[in-house]
Amino acid sequence: MKVSKKVTGVEYAIRDIVLAAKKVEQKGMKVDYLNIGDPVQFGFQPPDNVKQALIDAVNKGENYYSASEGLLELREEIAKKENAKGLSISAEEILVTNGVSEGLDMVISSIIEEGDEVLLPGPSYPPYASYVRLHGGVPVEFAVDLNNSTPDIDDIKSKITSKTVAICLISPNNPTGVVFNENSLKELVELANQHNLYIICDEIYDQIIFDEKFVGIGKVAGDSPVIVLNGFSKVHLMSGWRIGYIAFNQSPQLEAIREHLPKLARVRIATSLPVQYAALESLRGPQDYISHFVTEIKKHRDLVIKRLNEMPGISCPNPNGAFYAFPKIEDNRFGTDKEFVTKLLETKGVLTVHGSGFGKQYGSGHFRLVYLPSLEILDSAMNKIEDFVS
Numbered sequence: 001m002k003v004s005k006k007v008t009g010v011e012y013a014i015r016d017i018v019l020a021a022k023k024v025e026q027k028g029m030k031v032d033y034l035n036i037g038d039p040v041q042f043g044f045q046p047p048d049n050v051k052q053a054l055i056d057a058v059n060k061g062e063n064y065y066s067a068s069e070g071l072l073e074l075r076e077e078i079a080k081k082e083n084a085k086g087l088s089i090s091a092e093e094i095l096v097t098n099g100v101s102e103g104l105d106m107v108i109s110s111i112i113e114e115g116d117e118v119l120l121p122g123p124s125y126p127p128y129a130s131y132v133r134l135h136g137g138v139p140v141e142f143a144v145d146l147n148n149s150t151p152d153i154d155d156i157k158s159k160i161t162s163k164t165v166a167i168c169l170i171s172p173n174n175p176t177g178v179v180f181n182e183n184s185l186k187e188l189v190e191l192a193n194q195h196n197l198y199i200i201c202d203e204i205y206d207q208i209i210f211d212e213k214f215v216g217i218g219k220v221a222g223d224s225p226v227i228v229l230n231g232f233s234k235v236h237l238m239s240g241w242r243i244g245y246i247a248f249n250q251s252p253q254l255e256a257i258r259e260h261l262p263k264l265a266r267v268r269i270a271t272s273l274p275v276q277y278a279a280l281e282s283l284r285g286p287q288d289y290i291s292h293f294v295t296e297i298k299k300h301r302d303l304v305i306k307r308l309n310e311m312p313g314i315s316c317p318n319p320n321g322a323f324y325a326f327p328k329i330e331d332n333r334f335g336t337d338k339e340f341v342t343k344l345l346e347t348k349g350v351l352t353v354h355g356s357g358f359g360k361q362y363g364s365g366h367f368r369l370v371y372l373p374s375l376e377i378l379d380s381a382m383n384k385i386e387d388f389v390s
């Protein structure tokens, strides 16, 4: 029977590539998985008090449908977190979702009509382009200077048309680790305001920062139509529990979406209530597990970036946040980035993701690797990649 054209176009390179790895494993080769940005799969667990909060909620009988918008106490705590980053909102402006993924789907489906264009940083996390396409829109990539961590404002200006409805920012970015500074964020907000665009900003890696301080979009938002997406999968090590949120800035331009988007929350009923109690504990309890995690993976970043830049034909800027390296393949001995990644997998058993999976225009000619595995595994994977490119 037929399926919709919309669904056939959906791609998610990070997981699609795993099928190729399984085949390599079936042939008896061991595979190092450097493809998936999930800290919990690499041994970083949520702290015991957070696990206990989940267990306690279940044992106390909190096993029913929660309010669609989410638990009030959690929304209050989330508002505090976002206000500390610069917004000025209350629990009313928070909607709890099944991860940023669901929040993104809700936001995009609420604002896109057939043919509408959405500006995305090039390269960017694949679901942004996928959801825009799924809802009938057109993703338009804009250039980012990966060495200076700055968006190319002139490029963005040249790509704004009468069909552009929104600009998405991801800071720190997946796959590049680029973190936009305050000045860049200010320029982007001004530009969006001039053209009446929604500003959707994904800050899921907001506390995974290494060198320079993080500045959230909230700091420069004023009363602009800013929608922040955030969640508990990365910083709070709760990826498998599926929880995130949408934070709406206090902006008159967001009145219509504030009225209508919550209907999408009601039709999907609610997010898991025990998990919401765990998320509450992760915000209220001791926060030192986050700095331990970041201190550890900073060592991983330093090793991987140094090793990559020592390899012939490879260069890689130093990422300031998240847990990804996005090296450039400097010569064309290897064919396309997808061929590079496939050959690296088949000959050395190292699974990375082709850069074009994060946007063809700016992602091609690169590959992404996750530096969450132990230093030992990373060092051995770097040896294999070095061998391969040599």
Ligand SMILES: Cc1ncc(COP(=O)(O)O)c(C=O)c1O
Pocket (backbone or CB within 6 Å): 037, 098, 099, 100, 101, 102, 125, 170, 173, 174, 202, 204, 230, 231, 232, 233, 239, 243, 244
């Ligand atoms: C930028 C970005 N946003 C969202 C997500 C997914 O978030 P969640 O687990 O909350 O759905 C990821 C996961 O890799 C990501 O990199």
